[in-house]
Amino acid sequence: MTAIWSVDTEEFYKNAVNVSQDNSIMAVVKNNAYHYGLEFAVTQFLRAGIQTFSTTSLKEAVRVREIAPKATIFLMNAVYDFDIVRDNYIHMTLPSLDFYYEHYEALYDIHIHLEFENLLHRSGLKSVDEIRQVLLHHRRNENPNKMIIAGLWTHFGYADEFDVPDYQIERTAWLEIVNTLLDEGYQFPMIHAQNSASYYREDGVLPNHTHARIGIALYGSRPYSTIDHSMIKQALTVKGNIIQIREVNEGDYCGYSFAFEAKHNHTKLAVVDVGYGDGILKSRAQFEALIHGKRYPIRALMMSHMFVEVDEQVHAQDEVILYNDDIRVDEFTFKGVGANSEQLSAMNHDSLIKEYR
């Protein structure tokens, strides 16, 4: 018995279809497709009709090119290995004005997306003036072998936040830039800005935009809690097994560092073969696990084990579910355990058995 991380392939595919609807989606497949596996995710997204992918790593972009020879692949981080980018027909961001002036000659034939920095301040041109500067310099550059301006983009860093005005601020600033440049006659084959939260908040792709750049919704988690469960389904299950049931009495301490003190005699604790070494966050262990469809409290988390307080209905070898579509990653996000992607990223794919059903 070993704890298992498993994905229902059909459910994963159906969710991708459901999230995409008839919209043009750029699937974010960074960090090994949010750890679902790059090859698996890209294959299912292609099946669901998605033909555009983005990641932050050149290595992953090249791997996507091998899996999807005809796809459009956008590299969200700038890199300096221009030959590899060119040879693999990878589109790349323009992260700053300095980067442009330093490298515009070396960027020949590469599809470049001009990035607007906006409120996140992680990367990008700082203003419409800086964007115009690049556009004008590029227009005047008579070298026939020059970079190709293929897109305009930004990232909304605050679309997941509801109690602050920042999403509206970054959205307004961005739309003004898009509209100004389009009014001035500039054309961009691709314009994209929205993550999952913005995509649902806006009820689809923003006007004049060619794509929404979606990650977490494609991986089965709602970016915010008022989205109905049925709109985004989780295909992932993470589960362990009960090794044995032990009885403890009032006052007994169980788990490392006095983690749990039994309040009653004959308290039944299931010893489960999954722990923080497998990637279960300590904050997740403040809540329940699912056994035979019923929730039981986790009482202590150890490296390779956890204690779950159970009743007579539960026995050795029973399955203990930490995550599935009935006890979803996003439920714990909204309870403060950590971001959806943080919980997914914590999983230890070296110790958990990985299965695609």
Ligand SMILES: Cc1ncc(COP(=O)(O)O)c(C=O)c1O
């Ligand atoms: C630049 C960029 N675009 C899109 C996404 C996708 O965001 P989400 O997973 O919230 O859809 C991310 C994720 O971190 C990102 O960094």
